[in-house]
Amino acid sequence: MSDPVLREKGRAVRRQLVGDICADKLDREVYTDPHMEKFGEITQEVLFAQLWTRPGLDLKTKSMVTLITDVSTGSFEAMSLHVRFCRIHGWTEDEVVEAMLHCIGYLGVPLVRKSILVARDVFREMHQNGELADGQ
Structure with a gap:
């Protein structure tokens, strides 16, 4: 219901x-x-x-936690939305990619490589659509 x-x-x-x-x-x-x-x-x-409204972590932190769960499980379709969450809530493109790169040692190159490709496409789309303020 x-x-x-x-x-x-x-x-x-x-x-x-x-x-x-x-x-x-x-x-x-x-x-x-x-x-x-x-x-x-x-x-x-x-x-x-x-x-998402529970206290204890801010939306910025929750966004990154969610993105890293996508990287670790290879959830590339969901990752497109969650990269967007991170960017909208203050993570820079470099920080998103660095968080993914950090996973290489724990998850492996193939998952991280594909994750960065997904992030790249989201960054491009967000810039083309004017979804980020100048300097974001």
Whole structure:
């Protein structure tokens, strides 16, 4: 059973994490599908409204933790969103790449190589879309 209050809170947090351009695109291209709408309901109510709003870590730190879990599990599709989270919440491109490079010794070259390629594409897209203020 969906909780409309949690759903709205989660949608607001998701928008804060991915930015307006990406949130609008997700709403328009992904969450209009009835199956993905069910997925959105759960992730927005549980993940974004409850997990991401817990005290103890700021959004910047949570963004990097999430990105590193993607690197470690090879979750390259999700990584595209999570690189965006990191950039929007203050991590520089160099810091994102350095965090990935640090994983080479623990996870291996193939996962890190692919991760950096994903990050490169996200950086390019964000610059092309004007999603980052000058100097970010």
